[in-house]
Amino acid sequence: MAFSASDIASHGQELGLVAEPDLVIPLHYFDNNRVFKSITVHAIMVYDEVLNPDKLRSSLSRLIGRDTWQKLAFSANRPAIAYTHVCHNMPKANHPAASRIPNSNSAPLNYPEIVGNAEDWSELCCGADSPRTISDYVGLERPVTGLRVVSFKDTTIINIHWLHIVADAMALKAILDNWVLVLEGRETDIPPVQGFDEDPLRELGLHPSEAFDLAGRELSxxxxxxxxxxxxxxxxxxxxxxxxxxxxxxxxxxxxxxxxxxxxxxxxxxxxxxxxxxxxxxxxxxxxxxxxxxxxxxxxxxxxxxxxxxxxxxxxxxxxxxxxxxxxxxxxxxxxxxxxxxxxxxxxxxxxxxxxxxxxxxxxxxxxxxxxxxxxxxxxxxxxxxxxxxxxxxxxxAKVNMTDFSAACETKKEAPLYPSFVSQIQSGIxxxxxxxxxxxxxxxxxxxxxxxxxxxxxxxxxxxxxxx
Incomplete structure (x- = not known):
């Protein structure tokens, strides 16, 4: 994702670093706020199958490397995504943290229940040193989109994470849908992204024709x-x-x-x-x-x-x-x-x-x-x-629960493969x-x-x- 020149300058100085003269795409108005700069979002999908981590990494990299899908100019020395693969040579049930992750097969039948605590699996799924705020990205050569794959003998955990200035949930849907197209060899079906190098919402809010329904009831x-x-x-x-x-x-x-x-x-x-x-x-x-x-x-x-x-x-x-x-x-x-x-x-x-x-x-x-x-x-x-x-x-x-990664299975799958559990973890604030x-x-x-x-x-x- 592109950062504004002021972000690069201010945070680079804080870190004692000088930003290289890269191509910088202006940060869109509605992305550019202190809240989004202070949050990294982790979308975690648990699959009850062994998936090929290299297929997952290479396909996501190819997607983000496409014209108009790039959020930051990069080269062979600057990968499109931050990638981590962790392998545990055991079934998921034998791992102290992974065994506490719930799934749809163990869901309650009749009445809602509290079935888990994301704090129990956040370090396993996100990593102890996962990025949190914009300071963990600017000047550190860290791609703004990351992929962490955790493999077990019978399970694969996928964590796609990003600084919140990049995307909301419906943008995540577009990323997941088109990531699947790359995995399935259907890259010709991938549309270009709008608003890559200009802000289509730059005038939103400048031309009101009526008052907001709750105007007057906002906090002064x-x-x-x-x-x-x-x-x-x-x-x-x-x-x-x-x-x-x-x-x-x-x-x-x-x-x-x-x-x-x-x-x-x-x-x-x-x-x-x-x-x-x-x-x-x-x-x-x-x-x-x-x-x-x-x-x-x-x-x-x-x-x-x-x-x-x-x-x-x-x-x-x-x-x-x-x-x-x-x-x-x-x-x-x-x-x-x-x-x-x-x-x-x-x-x-x-x-x-x-x-x-x-x-x-x-x-x-x-x-x-x-x-x-x-x-x-x-x-x-x-x-x-x-x-x-x-x-x-x-x-x-966003239909994260319906993301079909059967094309990444180590063993051929004829039926769709959906996550047995989806989690959202927010770090930073x-x-x-x-x-x-x-x-x-x-x-x-x-x-x-x-x-x-x-x-x-x-x-x-x-x-x-x-x-x-």
Whole structure:
């Protein structure tokens, strides 16, 4: 990925290094913020087969080395990806960390359960010296995209990782889909990437035609300062706990039935709810379980802007490998979230529908541009200064769980080969109180991972056990 000249200069000086006069592609406006520069994302896929690590490395390198897919100029002495292969001469079950990784075959059957803790397998999957922030890349000759393969006698763990300024979840989907095409010998089907050497979103937010729906309810500068004083320690310095939650397919069916019955009782018919609406509504109520009834709460969700921008800024047919996100928020009290699962899910759906329009995206980022200094264009917080704020990112549409790497098997496979488990690990700065729906596996189960201030997962686990 290209870094701005100021990044290279400032971080190179910090490290006592001078950047070589390479070709530098300007960093896009919506990639260039302090949050994305401070996070490395690891997408981890576990396959219950032995895969050829050299095929995985060479195919990903060929993809990233293609015209317009390059994020940083490189040569034979500067590889397209950072690559590590670790081999353990044992079955996965015999390794102390790998044996703790859950999978779809051992998923709960009827009710959601906390089935693991990413901290248990993060060093195995990511490496003890994995990059964290932009300082671990600039001036160190480290490619911004990395691949780590961990091999066992019966299992292969694949970790593709990148500094967040490179890509969001839907950009990851484009990378995975086209990586598979290279593995399958179908490189002629790979489209060029749009926005390689120019920023197609450079004017997004400069031409609003209406006010953002929640304008006036954002935190003011004083409100932000108050929120930071109340929560700064847990956000920036406080210890976090991670957990992995599996939501079985059978429970999702019951959840939908409950939500639809709630809506029927309110006289609302034929309403459309996605699985994401149901998951976020149901889990948010668990996440707020430790709060007093009148506590203000905000549920924020990240959304891809690609579809809304198809008619002008991002023409269909070329993947956009970058960050392309907007956000929706629902503001409630803790007591209000408890009244009805269906009504909360409906409000979440209405927020997505309303805030995801082309006009509202323009209005949102108009606000974002006005508040960009000094951190860059970062999400706007809506609610009250004393609120409890949680955030969600849903990777289901990225379909990481459906990445077919059968072409990399050491033994020929006729059927598709999908991961038995997908994990997302974030290094650098962790979500303050945030959750990633990593997707739906081939058996219909959903998986959720979360970063919470220490002690809060205990309340969720208590509620889960009480309702089993």
């Amino acid at each position: 500068k004083w409100g932000t300062a108050s929120y930071a004083l109340r929560n700064g320690h847990s956000i920036a310095l406080g210890s976090k706990e991670t957990r992995t939650l599996c939501i079985p397919a059978s429970f999702m069916a019951k959840l939908r039935e409950t939500a639809m019955q709630d809506l029927r009782e309110e006289g609302k018919q034929d309403l459309f709810l996605t699985d994401n609406d149901l998951i976020v509504a149901w889990f948010s109520r668990l996440a707020f379980s430790h709060l007093p009834p009148e506590k203000p709460v905000t549920i924020m969700q990240a959304m891809s802007m690609r579809r809304a921008l198809e008619n002008d800024l991002l023409p269909v047919g070329k993947p956009y490998i970058s960050n392309c996100l907007t956000f929706t928020s629902v503001l409630k009290t803790k007591k209000e979230t408890e009244s009805s699962l269906g009504l909360l899910a409906k409000e979440l759906r209405q927020g997505i529908n309303k805030h995801g329009t082309r006009e509202q995206i323009e209005a949102y980022w108009s606000m974002g541009r006005r508040n960009a200094w000094p951190l860059g264009p970062i999400p706007i917080l809506f609610g009250k200064a004393n609120m409890h704020h949680i955030g969600y990112s849903n990777w289901t549409k 962790a979500y303050p109180d945030g959750f990633v729906v990593t997707g739906q596996d081939s058996q219909g189960n959903y998986w959720l991972e979360g970063y919470r201030p220490a002690g809060l997962w205990a309340h969720v686990e208590k509620q889960l056990k009480a309702n089993m």
